[in-house]
Amino acid sequence: MNSQKVQPLLDYIRKHVTLTKEEEDVLLSHVTFRKYLKGQYIVQQGDVCKYECYVLSGCTKTFYLDDEGQEHILMFSIEDWWAADMGSFITQTPANFNVQCLENTELVMFPYETIEELYAKVPKLERFFRQIIEKAFVASQKRIVRNFSLTAKEQYIYFREQYPEIEQRIPQYMIASYLGITKEFLSKIKSQLALE
Amino acid sequence: MNSQKVQPLLDYIRKHVTLTKEEEDVLLSHVTFRKYLKGQYIVQQGDVCKYECYVLSGCTKTFYLDDEGQEHILMFSIEDWWAADMGSFITQTPANFNVQCLENTELVMFPYETIEELYAKVPKLERFFRQIIEKAFVASQKRIVRNFSLTAKEQYIYFREQYPEIEQRIPQYMIASYLGITKEFLSKIKSQLALE
DNA sequence: AAATAAAGTTAAACTAGATTAACTTTTATT
């Protein structure tokens, strides 16, 4: 496994736990590097999600299709973020979500079959993943809070401030989908903001 | 520490990991048992959340007050659930949420100061908490999905089916708050459902 | 048992955001 490419992951892990050289090697022997092209799916609704993916470069969207075939985007993942259907991964049951690449994307993939083994060999990584998931949970709760108490306009302003890099890279109708509003209404919000 | 009272926690943990007698003892030496009365606060907005709490009996609500002083309920916790402001707990910064008892409530409390030490002594508990939080994260994502794709009526029906025990124990206006709608509109939904 | 507070209901007027549909601008394809 090419440890050069994976360096950003090691740097990222270092912010949470300190691995020895040996532990890093064990980690690298348990993960795979992979490139996807724009438009390709990492996970598809109905398949079992086999990997937790760390994004080295590129961008993905995690979404589902409702009964009317409408797409709802739950999250975007760019560099230093994670992508997976966590519910499917931990239970190894069919995914409710799709993860699709919006750009050519490079990933480090942690396979389900050996992740428990990896935790056993390098307990610090169990700590690392616990901390990652704690943060993801808190972020998810914050999103619920925003849904509760902000108007669509306020949510858009928040998104723009929080993720300025993402807004540049992604078509507006996907941002509308992420915010839970129609593209027409987001358009209206933007024209209102332009006048203010 | 009275291990009698804490038995449900040990049973609950056993569903995830298998502890030796010694490990159970270490666990028990790191937690405290506590009773709260109906109406009392376990965590208050602005305070730092010092404990992860496992509910042995009773019921709590986790909520926040928005700028207009409106209460928004994020979750109810009954027997075998957890209660805390996770964001405050992991970062040890002031809580955004309140946790208040809706009934007299018995808890097992895991203090922040010694929880890392507990993980170090009993690594299986790190695994246990990782799994708990994974599930909490998935549940939180599912709630976002419901917000996206269900009408208020559908969300109420879902709540009723999913948590029949909770609905009996909690005033209707709090269920409305949990669903993110007004008590008046929930009232309307209920009268519609009664006619169907 | 009476008095009071808390919880729940009903209905009219209102609003944030959806829907539909026609149109414009930008991007990709040949």
Next chain:
DNA sequence: AATAAAAGTTAATCTAGTTTAACTTTATTT
């Protein structure tokens, strides 16, 4: 460069859910 497809805009109409306010029922206190 021309054409087609994708993305974004504007405006009219519609609807799920809010707000306000008056009222009823159920709990709690004395």
